[in-house]
Amino acid sequence: MADITGANWFARRPRLVALPRFRLRLNARAAIGGSFVLLVCASALLARWLAPHPPLDQDLMNALVPPFWLDGGDISFPLGTDDLGRDILSRILYGARITMTIALLSAIVACIVGSMVGLVAGFYGGVVDQIVSRMIDTWVAFPPVLLAIVLSAMLGAGITSVVIAIAVVDWTRFARIIRAEAQVQAQMDYVAASHILGLRRAAIMMLEVLPNIMPLIVTLLTVEMGIAAVVESVLSFAGETVAGDYPTWGSMIAAGRGTIHHGWWLLVFPSVCLIATVLSFNLLGDGLRRLIDPVHR
Amino acid sequence: MNEPAIQIDNLQVRLADGRMLLRGVSVAVSPGEVHGLVGESGAGKSMIGKTILGTLPHGAVIQSGRIMFGGQDLMEMSFDKRRGLMGCDIALIPQDPLMSLNPVRRIRRQMIDLMRLRLGMDRSTALRRAIELLDQVSIHEPERVIDLYPHELSGGMRQRVLIAMAFAGKPRLIIADEPTTALDVTVQRTVLQVLRAMQQQHGSAVLFITHDLGLVAKLCRTMTVLHAGRVLEQGPTSEVISAPVHPYTRALLASTPRFDRPSSLLQPIPRSLADSLWLEARTWDHYVGASI
Amino acid sequence: MTTIIEAQDLRVSVPDSRRTRLFGRPHQLEIVHGIDLTIEAGEAVGLVGESGSGKTTLGRALVRLVRPSGGHLRFYGNEIANLGDFEMRTLRSKMQMIFQDPHSSLNPRLTVGTTLMRSLSVFGQTVSRQERYERTIELLDMVGLPEEVFARYPHQLSGGQRQRIGIARALALKPDFIVADEIVSGLDVSTQAQILLLLRDLRERLKLTLVFISHDLSVVRVLCDRVIVLQQGRVVENGACDEVFAAPSAPYTRALIDAIPLPDVDLHWLDEDMPHAPTLPLPTPMKAQLAKI
Helix, strand or coil, X not given: CCCCCHHHHXXXXXXXXXXXXXXXXXXXXXXXXXXXXXXXHHHHHCHHHHCCCCCCCCCHHHCCCCCCCCCCCXXXXXXXXXXXXXXXXXXXXXXXXXXXXXXXXXXXXXXXHHHHHHHHHHHHCHHHHHHHHHHHHHHHHCCHHHHHHHHHHHHCCCHHHHHHHHHHHHHHHHHHHHHHHHHHHHCCHHHHHHHHCCCXXXXXXXXXXXXXXXXXXXXXXXXXXXXXXXXXXXXXXXXXXXXXXXXXXXXXXXXXHHCCCCCCHHHHHXXXXXXXXXXXXXHHHHHHXXXXXXXXX | CCCCCEEEEEEEEECCCCCEEEEEEEEEECCCCEEEEECCCCCCHHHHHHHHHCCCCCCCEEEEEEEEECCEECCCCCHHHHHHHECCCEEEECCCHHHHCCCCCCHHHHHHHHHHHHHCCCHHHHHHHHHHHHHHCCCCCHHHHCCCCHHHCCHHHHHHHHHHHHHCCCCCEEEEECCCCCCCHHHHHHHHHHHHHHHHHHCCEEEEEEXXXXXXXXXXXXXXEEECCEEEEEEEHHHHHHCXXXXXXXXXXXXXXXXXXXXXXXXXXXXXXXXXXXXXXXXXXXXXXXXX | CXXXXXXXXXXXXXXXXXXXXXXXXXXXXXXXXXXXXXXXCCCEEEEECCCCCCHHHHHHHHCCCCCCCEEEEEECCEECCCCCHHHHHHHHHHEEEECCCCCCCCXXXXXXXXXXXXXXXXXXCCCXXXXXXXXXXHHHHHCCCCHHHHHCCHHHCCHHHHHHHHHHHHHCCCCCEEEEECCCCCCCHHHHHHHHHHHXXXXXXXXXXXXXXXXXXHHHHHHCCEEEEEECCEEEEEEEHHHHHHCCCCHHHHHHHHCCCCCCCCCCCCCCCCCCCCCCCCCHHHHHHHCCC
16 A cells, blocks of 8 residues: 555545445355345335235235135235235335334444443443443343333333333443443553553543444444344334334234234244344344454454 | 484474465484474474474364374374373473463362373372472472462462473473463573473473573573474584574574673674575475475 | 653552452552652663562553552652643653553554554644654654555554554654563564664664663663662662673572573573572562462
8 A cells, every 4th residue: 555645545544433445345244134134124115115015904805814825825915914804914014114213223322322331431430430330230120121111101102112112221231341341442551552642531432442342332233233123022012012003023923923823924924024134133243343343354 | 212202204284274384394302302492483383392282273284294203103193092192191381371271270170180081090199199290390388289279379380380280191202382481580490490300300302492592502402493484403502502504593693682792782683584584485385395 | 961750759559459349449559669760861771570570560650651659750850740630641742651562552443554643643733634644654764664554454563563663653742751661572582683773773863761661681781771670569779781780789680680591502500599589578468479489
């Protein structure tokens, strides 16, 4: 890189999240995970055009139709129908909207809050750390799902309340892990060196330590998305979710429990989608970490 | 006895990615002799020890060469037979005792386990032998020390415990891989005294791997100078150090700081010399290494 | 000759990890027990000791990375022992440190260029990016590194190169006083020689005052005019290098010198019994620790 001059140096300075510059050579995990996540997002966004039927349309004449490859199946209902004649595939596609929105939003909120709290507590130590640690310890003592359900019930139905409920419970996961890592980094000589060069503590934290924690944060974020998707389903399962018959994967799974014997497809397909989505989030996270981290590239 | 304790002939080791680690190394150590293996980091000196012990990194291939030990080629031996030698007839004294001893087990447990597994002793015999060994390496109150955890001992004591464990099986060959690098200089001297005493007592040959020419000068009767997996100079220490033939050996000596000489004599190894040596190594790869 | 650093009865403690408390500040363990020393401008002083001697702690105290727990520390005559972070900031450009471990002393996720440019921009001088860039290249040149290194990450460089960058970083703010903490300890003999010669050269050119911490007396001899020997947190020897090496006054120093294996063939070196280095009378907490040795 002998052609770096002062002029284009600035353009090439490393960013907080140091992506490889010219070609995004994806590794297998990021590619597979990322594609599936994109697929789910796309289906969510394009549900209106992809779904063969409106999700809320009941057709009692065609209740409990099996998937098309089985006896009695119908290609116009590719994954079958539920007990009210609503098309499973369409409901899954529309349900993806809720799941993805909630997964993304709550993960991002939990990540930002938790990471910042953890970073400050781990880096500064002392009284701040003591307060934050005690707070986390107390917070974590509440059974998380229960807490989410109670919050959800208190805040009423709707996407915002579910997002808040999940974020309020899960920020502690970020805080603990980031705090531990921040403590480790704060002991490193490069932090001492920056201190000696006169950098303010806050600046050291954001400019020196944060880039070293970024890969971890990104990985945790994607894992959290998977967790949030599952928690959303649990909340739906428990009845605390967005209003109306709007389909969510969780409520589909809940409803599908009752018809396992004569309509297994009501339960199985949403579950499979949920599992696949969570898996792909994890894969994406792992792959992204390898892309972002200059040390492990 | 004319037969060497260990004889390495033309050892060639290649890494998984094609790089050569050892380029035809030949070393012979007589019984009861301390042989110094000296070189900079990356020269391959630790690798020789690892090849003998069979602990090369994953994917490394021994392209060619023999290691004659007790009249047999280690490379040709069956896996079980070779494993049977390790810990008894051939023992290792590793570098960092903190990494080599299990931190959650007491010394007693580690030593007894070793002796029961490798030497087939029963528990009470093993315990007696362990205490006897600890006493031989000049550890005071061995009965008390044996019940401690590794982190409760000082660095010098830990290293002496490792020496004791190495000599448990009355080995014919000891591979000492930078055994004193992590120690203070005064402690280093004590530990080396202990090592030499044990070596003389048991009549074991020692392959002493180090980057410190001073240690080789004080401890080893014969030595080998390595660079890029090649032997550059070999012979009795008295000759190699006082009258080095190879320019690399001379340069290595000149770059070692000495408090008894003016600092103006200190000279790093010239770039041209390093470059030409690497060129020789690559040439070797091309003509000899690749033809196999 | 100006006195740059003056320490009187300096004491430094570190948190004692073995005695924990539920709340509040952890118990402190005193590492440096009341030492006196003076460093004049332009001197190169070697600080020698074995592990546990307190040399690293003392070095960090001299650049005020840690706050001394007692005694006086003066920099150009000004008392700095109890200054807060804010007041210290203005003095920071005058005293710098080079660290031991080339792995952790450079931020592994920032390029060399970013690290060096950042060290130049700290004091809010409105120097343009272009000027900082040029100064960075100048620094790299001063330590013998090519321009290409600018865009490299630390893990792509050798130990010797990383240590040179540590030196460049320390020189960035044009300090008067530099503490080098075991900077050649993990390096090959030849790389070590290169770094030592580089440091000697820079010291002459830039008229630096240097404190060179090491456990290796031979290395100290290359670079230093004066040597201070520490044992268990106390100064046992303080004098000109030539005198100390020829005729050390402390038995401990004698023991250290004798224990160094010079590359002269002498197979009887190990036979000689080292004169037993008497230990100093110790305060009780340390005795318990040392009973294990």
